[in-house]
Amino acid sequence: MKLYNLDISGNCYRVRLLLALLAVKHELVLVDLMKGEHRKPSFLKLNPRGQLPVLDDDGTIVWDSMAILVYLARKYGNERWLPLDAESMAEVMQWLGVMENETLYGLSKARLVGKFKFPGNLEEAQALGRKGLEVLEQRLAARRAGASGRGVRSLPAPAGDRRAGVQAGWPPPRDHDA
Numbered sequence: 001m002k003l004y005n006l007d008i009s010g011n012c013y014r015v016r017l018l019l020a021l022l023a024v025k026h027e028l029v030l031v032d033l034m035k036g037e038h039r040k041p042s043f044l045k046l047n048p049r050g051q052l053p054v055l056d057d058d059g060t061i062v063w064d065s066m067a068i069l070v071y072l073a074r075k076y077g078n079e080r081w082l083p084l085d086a087e088s089m090a091e092v093m094q095w096l097g098v099m100e101n102e103t104l105y106g107l108s109k110a111r112l113v114g115k116f117k118f119p120g121n122l123e124e125a126q127a128l129g130r131k132g133l134e135v136l137e138q139r140l141a142a143r144r145a146g147a148s149g150r151g152v153r154s155l156p157a158p159a160g161d162r163r164a165g166v167q168a169g170w171p172p173p174r175d176h177d178a
């Protein structure tokens with residue numbers, strides 16, 4: 001399996017996280033956006049959008065990080081990461097929704113503006129990012145307090161797992177300065 005990747009890309013990072021959690025062997029193929037490699041015809045054949053990440057799983061090409069997460073979860077994670085019952089799947093989609101809103105327009109944008117000097121309003125992006133993190137903190141606190149619920153947290157850890165939720169390959173390498 002190949003992941004067309006750039007280490008500093010947050011969209012690629014979330015795919016690398018799931019690959020590590022699932023302990024799926026893969027090769028990283030560098031596509032240097034700064035050199036315009038994503039606009040070359042050979043790359044556009046893989047992803048007509050000209051964006052990273054792209055997954056090549058033995059000839060099955062998947063682009064868009066969210067689609068890749070879904071693909072990997074279904075193909076290699078059984079129901080642990082993407083349960084099939086309606087309520088659990090809706091909960092996963094809720095958090096992917098946070099990823100496409102508060103994370104993208106909040107945390108990611110704040111990183112682009114603050115660290116990479118892209119144009120934009122840093123304070124606004126940070127405020128939106130904080131809002132998303134607060135919702136996540138509330139959810140995690142409820143879980144720590146043992147709130148009954150549904151979704152991936154209620155699924156049993158895979159065999160050989162000593163700590164629930166942690167699998168071989170975790171933690172993933174800290175391969176770039178976030």
Ligand SMILES: N[C@@H](CCC(=O)N[C@@H](CS)C(=O)NCC(=O)O)C(=O)O
Binds near residue numbers: 009012038052065
């Ligand atoms: N929704 C897409 C966004 C992909 C995206 O924006 N990727 C960036 C790297 S983080 C990219 O390739 N940008 C180059 C461009 O858009 O020209 C995903 O989640 O994969």
